[in-house]
Each structure stands twice: as C-alpha cells, then as structure tokens.
Amino acid sequence: MKIGSFIKRSLKFLGLFMILAILSLSLISASFEFLPHSKYYGQDYEKAFNNKDIGLLAIGNSKLLASLDNTTLQRELGLEPVNLGSIFSNLSVTRLTFESYLKNCKVMPKMVLMEVSWFTFNPVRTQFNEIGGDLFLNDYKLWSEAINYYPEIIDPLRKAFMRQVYSKVNYPQQIDYSSEFKNMSRFEKTYDFMLAEFEEVFPDHIAGIDPELLAEFERIVALCKDNNIKLVLYTGPEVSEYRSLQTDIEDIKTIFRNVPNVPYLDYSEGGEFFKKDYELWMKDSHHLNEPVLFSEILTKDIKSKLE
Amino acid sequence: MLFNSIDFAIFLPIVFFLYWFVTQKNLKLQNLLLLVASYVFYGWWDWKFLSLIVFSSFVDYYVGRGLAREENQKKRRLLLLTSILVNLGFLGFFKYYNFFAENFAEAFTLLGNPIEVSSLNIILPVGISFYTFQTLSYSIDVYKQKLEPTKDMLAFFAFVSFFPQLVAGPIERATNLLPQFYKKRDFVYSKAVDGLRQILWGLFKKIVIADNCAEMANKIFDGSADLNGSSLLLGAFFFAFQIYGDFSGYSDIAIGTSRLFGFDLMKNFAFPYFSRDIAEFWRRWHISLSTWFRDYLYIPLGGSRGGTWMKVRNTFIIFIVSGFWHGANWTFIVWGALNAIYFLPLLLLKRNRQNIGDVAEGRLLPNFRELISMTTTFLLTLLAWVFFRAENLGHALSYISGIFSTSFFEMPDFGFGMKAILVLLMTSAFVLFEWLGRHNEYAIEKLGLTWKRPLRHAMYYGLILIILFLGGSQQEFIYFQF
Numbered sequence: 001m002k003i004g005s006f007i008k009r010s011l012k013f014l015g016l017f018m019i020l021a022i023l024s025l026s027l028i029s030a031s032f033e034f035l036p037h038s039k040y041y042g043q044d045y046e047k048a049f050n051n052k053d054i055g056l057l058a059i060g061n062s063k064l065l066a067s068l069d070n071t072t073l074q075r076e077l078g079l080e081p082v083n084l085g086s087i088f089s090n091l092s093v094t095r096l097t098f099e100s101y102l103k104n105c106k107v108m109p110k111m112v113l114m115e116v117s118w119f120t121f122n123p124v125r126t127q128f129n130e131i132g133g134d135l136f137l138n139d140y141k142l143w144s145e146a147i148n149y150y151p152e153i154i155d156p157l158r159k160a161f162m163r164q165v166y167s168k169v170n171y172p173q174q175i176d177y178s179s180e181f182k183n184m185s186r187f188e189k190t191y192d193f194m195l196a197e198f199e200e201v202f203p204d205h206i207a208g209i210d211p212e213l214l215a216e217f218e219r220i221v222a223l224c225k226d227n228n229i230k231l232v233l234y235t236g237p238e239v240s241e242y243r244s245l246q247t248d249i250e251d252i253k254t255i256f257r258n259v260p261n262v263p264y265l266d267y268s269e270g271g272e273f274f275k276k277d278y279e280l281w282m283k284d285s286h287h288l289n290e291p292v293l294f295s296e297i298l299t300k301d302i303k304s305k306l307e
Numbered sequence: 308m309l310f311n312s313i314d315f316a317i318f319l320p321i322v323f324f325l326y327w328f329v330t331q332k333n334l335k336l337q338n339l340l341l342l343v344a345s346y347v348f349y350g351w352w353d354w355k356f357l358s359l360i361v362f363s364s365f366v367d368y369y370v371g372r373g374l375a376r377e378e379n380q381k382k383r384r385l386l387l388l389t390s391i392l393v394n395l396g397f398l399g400f401f402k403y404y405n406f407f408a409e410n411f412a413e414a415f416t417l418l419g420n421p422i423e424v425s426s427l428n429i430i431l432p433v434g435i436s437f438y439t440f441q442t443l444s445y446s447i448d449v450y451k452q453k454l455e456p457t458k459d460m461l462a463f464f465a466f467v468s469f470f471p472q473l474v475a476g477p478i479e480r481a482t483n484l485l486p487q488f489y490k491k492r493d494f495v496y497s498k499a500v501d502g503l504r505q506i507l508w509g510l511f512k513k514i515v516i517a518d519n520c521a522e523m524a525n526k527i528f529d530g531s532a533d534l535n536g537s538s539l540l541l542g543a544f545f546f547a548f549q550i551y552g553d554f555s556g557y558s559d560i561a562i563g564t565s566r567l568f569g570f571d572l573m574k575n576f577a578f579p580y581f582s583r584d585i586a587e588f589w590r591r592w593h594i595s596l597s598t599w600f601r602d603y604l605y606i607p608l609g610g611s612r613g614g615t616w617m618k619v620r621n622t623f624i625i626f627i628v629s630g631f632w633h634g635a636n637w638t639f640i641v642w643g644a645l646n647a648i649y650f651l652p653l654l655l656l657k658r659n660r661q662n663i664g665d666v667a668e669g670r671l672l673p674n675f676r677e678l679i680s681m682t683t684t685f686l687l688t689l690l691a692w693v694f695f696r697a698e699n700l701g702h703a704l705s706y707i708s709g710i711f712s713t714s715f716f717e718m719p720d721f722g723f724g725m726k727a728i729l730v731l732l733m734t735s736a737f738v739l740f741e742w743l744g745r746h747n748e749y750a751i752e753k754l755g756l757t758w759k760r761p762l763r764h765a766m767y768y769g770l771i772l773i774i775l776f777l778g779g780s781q782q783e784f785i786y787f788q789f
Contacts (some may be wrong), residue, residue, distance in 0.1 A: 005326050010503070017768060020544045150313060155780055162776055 011123070025137070028164045032138050035167055036176040040065065040086035040131050043176065048082040049100075053107040055079030059094045059220075060115035061126055062087040065177050066287040067115065067236045069295040076299035079110055087177070090126035091216035092149060098220055100139045102227060111230045113259070113302075114220070116256050117268070117286070118246045121214055122207040128152040133160030182283050186290055193215060193241040193285050205247040210257070221259055232302055234265040236294070237278035241270040242285035263305045265298065273301055310560045311514055313465040318348065324339040327494055334491055338465045340566070345470035349434070356432035359397055364467045366393045367442040371449045371456035371463075381449060392444035394439040406635030434474030436632060440599055442467050445481035454482050462488035471564040475557045477595035492569030501752070502566030505719055507767060508751050509559030510774055516737050517552030518609075518779025519730045520545040527721050528696055530589050531706050536715030539706055541727075543689045546696045548734050551580065554593070559749055578745045580688075580738075581666050583680040585649040586659035588688060596632070600625050613652060617656055623647045629782070633695070633716055638703055642694040649687055665746050733777065 027054035034045035048054050056079040058068050073081040083168030084097050098112065119125040128149055136142050146153055184190050199205075224231040233256050243249070249270075256264045267273045283289035308314050322344045330336035350357050370390040377383050416424045445463075448454040457463045466485045472478075527534060527542025534542070558575035565572045575595050582588035589597050605625045611618050623644065630643020653659040666681065669671040673681065690707065697703035721727070743748030755763040 002496070003499075006494070006496050006499055013764060013767070016764075017771065020768070158776060158778070165776075 007230060013307075025161075028161060029137050029140060031168075032134075032284060033163060033167070034134055034138070035163055037086075037130070037163075038175060038177060038179060039088070039129065041083050041176050041178075043216075044070075044082040044084060045112055045131070045134070049104065050083060051080075053080075053105060054082050054101075054109055056081040056111045056113060057098065057101060057109045058083045058085060058113045058115075059098055060082055060085045061089045061094070061238045063117055063286060063288075064115035066180070066283070066289070067291055067294050067298070068113070069291040072292055072295035072298040073113075073299060076296070077111070077302065081113075085115070086129055086131040088125075088127050088129040090123065090128060091120065091213045092128055093132045093135070094171070095216045095220050095223075096135050096142060096145070098133055098223060100142055102223060103141055104139065107228050109229055110223055111232060113232050113234070116217075116233050116264075117235050118249050118252055119202075119207045120217070121255075122202075122251065123210045123213060125201050125207065126213070128156060130156045133157040134163075137161065137164065180283075181291075182289055183287060184283065186281055186293070189239070189279060189282075191282065191284050193239060195245075198230075198242070198245065198285070202245070205245045207228050207246065207248060207252065209252065214255070217255070221262065224262075230306070231259075231262045232265070232305075233259065233262055235268050235271060235287070236288055237274075237282065238268045238286045239279050239282055240269055263302070265305065267294075267298075273297075309346050310557065310564075314351065318344075319564065319567075323564070326568055329496075334489075335461060337492065338488055341470070342461065342465040342468060344526075345465065345468040345473055348470035349468065349473055352433050353430075356435075358440060359432055359435065359463075360468050363394060363397065363442050364464045366390060367446050367467070368457070368460055368463050368714060370446050372458075374446075374449045375456040387446055387450040390443065394443050398435055398439050401435055402629075403635045437476050437478055438473060439468055440478050440596075441481075444478075444603065445485070448481055454485075461491065462527060462713060469570070470562040471568075471570075472572055475561070476593075477558055477561065477573050478599055479572060479595065480599075484570070489572050494569065498566050498569070502563040504751060504767075505559050505563030505566070505749050507563075507770055508749050509556040509561075509563060511770055512552040512556030512559065512737075514556075514778035515552075515733060515773050517549045517556060519733065519777070519781075520549035520552065522547050522779050523721075523727055523730055524696065526723065528702075528706070528722070531702070531709060534709065534712045535717045535719070536712045537717055538719040538721045538771075539710045540689075540715065541719045541721070542706075543693050543696075543710070544597060545687075545730070547580070547689050547692050548589055548737075550692065551576075552736060552737075574748060578665075578741055578750075580685055581681055581742065581745055582684050583662040583666060584653055584658070584684055585646065586653045586688060587662040588684055589646070589650065596629065600629055604628060615655065619651060622654060623650055626650065634653065637700050638694045640699050640704070641700060642691050645691045645694060649691070679738070729777075765772045 019066060034041040034042040034049065048057070050170075056073060056077060058081060062085065065083060065087065068081075068083050068085075070081045070083060073079070086093065090119055094114070102108070130150070132153060136146065136153070136157055137160050214240070221231060223229075235253075235256070240266065253271075256266075265273050267269075267275075267278060278288075278294075281288055281290035288294050308318060322340070324342055327335060330340045346357055346360075349360065367390050370386050373386045374383055377386065412422055445454070445466075449456045462485065466479075466481065466488050469479075469484065524542055524545040527538060527545065531539055531542065555576035562575070564573045573595055575593060577591040577594065579588050579591035582591055605621055608621045609617055610621060610623060626643040626647035627640055628643070630639040630641070632644070633639045634643075650659070653661075662680075666677050693710075694700075694703045695707050697706055719727075723730075741750045742753075744752060744754060747753055755766050758766075
C-alpha cells in the first residue's frame with residue numbers, strides 16, 4: 001500500500017478521534033459545574049458564574065483564601081462577595097478568572113479585592129493550577145487563549161475533565177478549602193517556621209518579577225479601569241521570620257504602591273497597617289487562620305481608605 | 308524536545324511529510340533533512356550544546372578517514388586514541404568533573420591534608436552519554452577493520468544525530484545504522500503502521516505507567532524516614548516500574564518513530580522483569596548498552612576466558628563502569644557492584660546462559676519453578692533499584708534497613724489511598740499485557756491484528772483515552788540525565 005493511503009487512514013483515524021473528543025468536551029462543558037475542592041471554594045465559583053451579578057470579587061491565591069470571610073465582607077461593605085482564590089494560582093489564572101467573569105456577568109462588580117505579596121510574580125511558588133482547567137471547561141470563550149498556557153494547561157484540564165466525569169458517577173467529592181483551617185490558639189504562636197522548605201522554593205531568598213506575570217497584573221489593573229471597577233490591593237500578614245528573608249521585597253512592593261488610583265493596604269512588616277499581634281492569627285508563615293478577625297480589620301481599613 | 312509533548316506531535320508530521328513528499332527522490336536531500344530535523348530536535352532543548360555533537364561528529368568522521376588511509380599501526384592507534392580522548396573527555400568533563408573534584412577533596416581531608424577544590428556549575432548536555440558511545444563504536448569498529456570508514460560525511464553526521472535515538476538511545480552500532488543511511492528508503496505501509504503502534508505503546512508505558520508510578524515513588528523515597536517497611540517495599544516496586552516504563556517506553560517511541568522513516572533500530576528491552584536469573588535480566592535490560600560494554604570493554608579485557616580471578620575482575624569492572632555510566636554518584640557505583648555480586652555466582656558456576664529462550668515457551672502460565680525464579684530475580688533487582696534511586700548511600704542503606712524492619716508487617720500507608728490502588732491496578736494490567744505479548748518485539752505488536760478494523764481502532768482509541776486521562780503528571784524521561 002502507498003503512503004497516500006497511510007496518510008488518508010491516519011487522518012481518518014485522527015479525525016474521528018477529534019470529533020469524539022470535541023463531542024465529549026462539549027457534553028462536559030454543557031453540564032459543567034464547579035465542584036468542592038480542597039484548593040478553592042467551589043461553591044463560590046459556582047455562585048459567581050451562575051448568579052453573574054456579584055458585587056465584590058476577591059481574587060488571588062491561597063493567602064486570599066485564608067484571609068477572607070464572606071459573611072463579614074458582606075456585612076461591612078454591603079456587597080455580595082465571592083472568594084475566587086485558589087491555592088498556588090498564578091496571576092494568569094487570577095486574570096482568566098476575572099476576565100471570564102466579566103465576559104459572562106450581567107452587571108459589573110463594584111469592587112475587586114486582590115491579595116498581592118512578595119511571591120506574586122514568582123513562577124515557581126505560583127503556577128497555572130487546577131482551577132485553570134475548570135475555567136476553560138466552563139467558558140469556551142477562553143479557548144482562544146489556550147495556546148498561551150501550553151503545556152502547563154494540559155494537566156489542570158485533564159484533571160478538571162476527570163472531576164466532572166467522576167461527579168456524574170457519584171464519586172465521593174472533596175471537602176473545600178475551609179477544611180484547611182486549624183484548631184489553634186489566636187493568642188500565641190504555635191507553629192514552626194520551616195527554613196528548609198522555604199529555601200526549596202526560594203534558594204536565593206529572591207522571589208523576582210516574572211515579566212509575563214507582571215503583564216497579567218497590568219491587565220487586571222487595566223480591566224478594572226476600563227470597566228470602572230474599584231480595585232483594592234492588599235498584602236496579608238506574614239510572620240517576621242518569613243518577612244525577614246524576603247531580600248527583594250521592596251522592588252515588589254514598589255509595583256503595588258505605584259498603581260495609579262489603586263489603594264494598597266499592607267499588613268506585613270514595614271507596611272502601613274502592620275501590627276505585631278497579627279502573627280498570632282497565623283496557621284503558618286504566611287497564611288492566616290482567623291479570616292473573620294482579619295476581614296473585620298480589612299473592611300474597616302478599606303472603608304477609611306476609600307473615604 | 309520531549310516525545311510526550313505537543314511540540315513533538317507537531318514536529319513529527321512536518322518532518323514525515325517533507326521526508327516522503329519533498330525529498331524522497333534524492334537520498335542526499337533525505338539525509339540532509341534528517342540532519343537538520345535532528346539538530347532542531349536537539350536544539351529545542353538547548354542549541355548551545357549542538358556544537359558538542361557537531362564537534363564529536365567531525366572528530367570521528369576524520370578519525371575514520373585517517374584510519375582508512377593510515378597503515379602504520381602506531382599512527383592508527385594514535386587516531387583511535389584521539390577519538391577516545393575527545394569523546395570521553397567531553398563526557399568526563401560534563402558528567403564527572405564535579406564528582407572527581409569533590410571526592411578528591413574529601414579524600415585529602417580524610418588524610419589530614421584538606422585541599423580546596425572548586426566545583427563548577429556544569430549543565431549536563433542531554434544525551435551526551437548516548438551519542439558519545441555511538442560515535443566511539445564507529446571509530447573502534449573502523450580501527451578494528453570491522454567496518455569500512457564512510458566517505459559520506461552527511462550520512463555520518465545524520466547517523467550520529469539521528470533524532471529518534473539521539474538523547475536516550477538505543478545506542479546504535481555504526482555497523483547496523485550507518486549503512487541504512489546509504490540506501491534508498493522505501494515507504495512500507497505495514498512497517499509505518501507497526502511504528503505507530505509501537506509509539507502508542509511507548510507513550511502508554513511512559514505517561515500512564517512511568518509517570519503515575521513516579522508520583523508514588525517520589526513521595527515514598529522523599530519521605531522514607533517516616534514510613535513503614537511495607538510502604539518502602541512498595542516504593543521500590545513503583546520505582547522499578549517507573550524506570551522500566553520510562554526507559555523502555557522511550558525506546559519504543561524511538562524505534563517506532565524510526566520505522567516511520569524506514570529505519571530499523573535495535574531492540575533495547577525484551578521484557579526484563581520476566582527474567583529467571585540476573586544474567587538473563589542483563590540480556591533483556593538496556594540491551595544496546597549491555598552489548599556495547601560487552602563488545603568494547605568486557606571482551607577486550609578478556610571476557611570470561613582465563614582464570615577465576617580474571618572473571619571476577621572483568622565482571623566487577625563491567626558492572627561498575629556500567630553503573631558509573633548512569634551517573635556521577637556512589638549510589639550508581641554500588642548499584643553496579645551489587646549487580647556484579649548477583650551475577651558472579653552464575654558465571655562461576657557456568658549457569659549464566661541457562662535461561663536463553665523466553666520463559667514459559669509454548670505455555671500460557673509459568674511453572675512453579677519459573678515463577679519462583681522470576682520472583683526472586685525481580686526482588687533482587689528491586690533491592691538494587693533502591694541504590695539507583697536513592698539520594699546517597701546513607702539514604703539507600705536506611706531505606707533498605709527500613710524495609711527489613713518489623714514494620715514490614717504493617718499495612719502500607721503513605722498517604723495516596725485510592726490513587727495508589729488505581730496505579731497498582733494499572734501496573735498489574737500492564738504486566739498482564741506484557742506477559743501475553745512477551746514473545747513479540749513489544750507487548751501489543753500482534754494484539755488485535757486479526758480483529759476487524761473498528762474493533763482494533765476501538766482498542767487504540769481506548770489506549771489514547773487512558774493516556775490522556777489516566778496519565779500521571781508530566782515528568783522528564785529519567786534517562787535524559789544520563
């Protein structure tokens with residue numbers, strides 16, 4: 001047999017496969033729902049992408065997840081909030097979450113609350129994580145950008161697909177991020193700072209500024225400006241051992257401080273809103289364990305800053 | 308470029324199309340295309356190290372030409388020495404400089420004369436251990452007049468850098484691969500289809516078996532200090548299938564890819580975990596390297612001729628050098644030595660060639676004796692793999708002592724739960740397929756060939772779906788580091 005028939009048969013085989021793949025993706029997308037996950041609040045994503053008229057979007061990574069309490073935010077700011085953070089997520093995922101919401105919402109949110117910190121622009125500590133796959137399955141409009149996130153998009157996409165399949169066959173679902181909070185004292189430090197673990201991620205104690213992540217940050221700022229949404233940046237508390245190792249912290253904070261017309265509330269050491277006592281509310285070097293207490297303080301400071 | 312990447316999935320059809328439709332009428336053009344494609348394939352990882360391949364190719368090509376002209380034995384030896392020094396020099400510098408520098412410094416410190424030796428921040432060029440051995444085999448064969456030196460520079464350069472096997476083998480002999488570059492290649496449908504099937508099976512081995520086992524093995528080896536004996540044994544088991552799936556999967560993809568271009572590469576794995584003794588294991592594991600060492604080191608040293616001392620010495624040399632080839636770490640040397648210890652009794656008792664054919668020939672199941680010898684051999688290799696995988700000798704020893712502790716009788720518990728069971732089930736199914744296909748070149752070579760096409764295609768779709776959805780997180784091929 002000639003090469004022509006080899007190619008024809010191979011294309012037929014692949015063509016049929018592609019049709020089946022697109023059909024399965026469409027089927028999954030059509031019945032897609034955000035599920036509970038230990039790395040984010042699935043119900044908040046579900047609420048955001050179904051209600052489509054949320055007043056306050058909180059976006060960021062695990063520091064955001066650990067620091068905010070929706071009930072307090074709603075009571076103090078009078079806006080319907082959702083917490084769209086996820087563990088390890090980088091600014092690409094944060095921007096895609098935000099942009100996908102904006103493309104699908106009925107009413108623009110009034111405020112975006114974004115947690116930023118020393119490692120915000122670090123491509124190792126933050127990554128294109130699992131929620132990225134869910135976002136693509138939920139919103140076909142994002143697919144035009146898929147190639148920009150290859151190959152890191154493959155794994156999240158595959159896992160998101162499998163989660164959807166599992167959910168259809170009643171596979172036991174995960175507990176959401178709230179299971180990460182610990183039963184510990186708020187009056188004394190009860191955790192140990194792990195220098196070895198820190199140095200595994202930051203061997204030179206430098207987080208750096210990745211240009212692509214910086215561009216994503218600028219795009220988030222521009223999206224807020226273009227859609228007349230109030231953006232508030234904040235850095236949550238961190239323990240002093242962790243803070244003292246951040247060699248290039250000032251370079252990074254300069255970026256946050258210099259965003260025009262955007263308030264920046266800094267609760268880490270050296271910041272305007274820093275208090276030593278916050279260290280007692282932590283579950284580890286940079287994650288809070290007291291979202292209610294911190295949300296009360298944060299909302300009060302936001303109100304005074306915006307006034 | 309990784310075989311299991313979208314980059315390669317785009318690269319391969321482009322090269323295939325140009326090869327068979329644009330350059331098929333001109334052999335020189337086809338070889339040129341393969342050379343350029345191979346350099347792009349390698350340069351995708353780091354183009355700077357291409358210069359090493361080009362330089363090594365130049366040296367061996369001109370050494371070959373020199374050997375063709377020269378009759379004076381001294382000068383011929385000098386030419387061969389040049390090739391050996393250049394190739395092993397590169398390998399020595401990039402792979403072993405820091406190892407020797409640090410060990411010298413430690414030795415002097417132990418002797419009470421501490422010295423300062425600065426280690427260098429050296430990046431190991433991918434595949435250097437493979438292509439240097441391939442070019443060396445050419446020079447040695449030409450020197451021994453087993454091979455006519457080539458006058459076709461383009462064919463030689465394409466042979467050295469042939470992309471399917473450039474970075475992780477099989478380490479081809481010039482006698483097998485080089486002549487294939489001289490001949491016109493015709494497209495053979497059945498060969499190309501077989502190549503695709505082998506690529507699919509290789510991807511399954513790598514992405515489903517190796518990458519999933521890697522997640523388990525990494526977790527267990529990294530946290531070995533806190534785990535019980537049964538978990539540690541399971542960790543060694545996962546690593547055994549990680550390395551087998553990873554490396555034999557790579558070889559399958561390499562061989563399958565070559566077949567798409569009309570080339571035949573040597574078989575590199577022959578179902579080694581079904582071996583009945585260590586000698587058989589080494590005839591079935593990384594065959595291209597084992598036979599390389601046999602032909603270019605073991606036999607020149609005297610092989611198994613001579614007295615007992617000579618046999619013991621040669622066995623240790625070949626296994627230790629083979630271990631050292633894998634990496635500049637004492638763990639690899641001990642891994643080699645341990646295999647020598649396993650092998651020696653068989654050699655001294657002249658039982659090293661007692662298991663030549665396939666196990667359970669003509670039967671579906673092995674008999675009791677075969678089962679016991681296969682299990683024993685597998686467990687011995689498992690123990691040796693601990694040294695291969697461990698960070699250092701201390702880690703390996705504590706890992707092994709952990710296995711042989713009373714906690715061995717506890718239930719395995721390393722925090723992966725259902726996922727570990729799923730991976731075990733997939734590995735068991737894989738072993739079953741390997742067993743059923745053990746008489747073939749690769750396990751699914753003949754599976755479904757007599758079925759109706761829709762059914763056969765359904766099986767391939769099934770495999771692709773398993774690869775897409777049950778694959779582990781992408782890991783680099785282990786043998787890239789060698």
